Amino acid sequence: MRPELNQEYLRKILTYDPESGHFKWNFNKGARNKSPYAGTLTSYGYIKILIDQKQYFAHRLAWLYVHGHWPEGFIDHINGDKADNRLVNLREAKREENCRNVSIKSTNTSGYIGISIDKRHGCWRAQIKVNRKQIALGTFQTKIDAVRAFNEAAVFHHGEYAIRKIKHNEEMLMKEFGHL
Numbered sequence: 386m387r388p389e390l391n392q393e394y395l396r397k398i399l400t401y402d403p404e405s406g407h408f409k410w411n412f413n414k415g416a417r418n419k420s421p422y423a424g425t426l427t428s429y430g431y432i433k434i435l436i437d438q439k440q441y442f443a444h445r446l447a448w449l450y451v452h453g454h455w456p457e458g459f460i461d462h463i464n465g466d467k468a469d470n471r472l473v474n475l476r477e478a479k480r481e482e483n484c485r486n487v488s489i490k491s492t493n494t495s496g497y498i499g500i501s502i503d504k505r506h507g508c509w510r511a512q513i514k515v516n517r518k519q520i521a522l523g524t525f526q527t528k529i530d531a532v533r534a535f536n537e538a539a540v541f542h543h544g545e546y547a548i549r550k551i552k553h554n555e556e557m558l559m560k561e562f563g564h565l
Contacts, residue, residue: 401450406470430467459483485546499535511535
């Protein structure tokens with residue numbers, strides 16, 4: 386049985402650059418593989434590296450390479466780019482924290498995260514998910530007020546993991562109204 390990959394063996398076969406987030410092989414991979422960089426981009430946007438016939442996510446390997454141990458939970462890409470494995474873009478996260486840092490859902494019709502139109506009453510509804518439960522933040526006459534309510538709740542409940550959602554909503558407000 387093959388022993389689990391450890392930092393010592395990883396550093397023997399690969400070099401990780403924390404500034405760029407790239408891995409390079411420490412040996413020639415042969416004529417077929419002309420690139421010194423290790424890994425391939427998956428259809429889901431992650432980089433995977435094949436080591437001893439086993440696939441590993443590059444972001445998890447980066448954590449092992451730098452910290453000397455496998456992450457206990459998930460590794461969150463702070464900026465949302467799954468292929469950006471720079472050390473400053475990686476943080477250890479629990480499942481719920483990792484889920485908070487996702488982009489807008491494809492079913493979203495308002496263009497804003499946490500905001501929907503209540504067609505029956507002609508107002509905007511703000512809601513947020515906390516600990517797997519949907520919390521209604523209220524209904525609002527304007528989209529701007531609904532977005533502000535969501536953003537405030539996101540900061541309160543999700544802290545640093547809400548940054549991408551808030552930034553998205555603020556960019557949408559600027560685009561639509563020219564101000565926040």
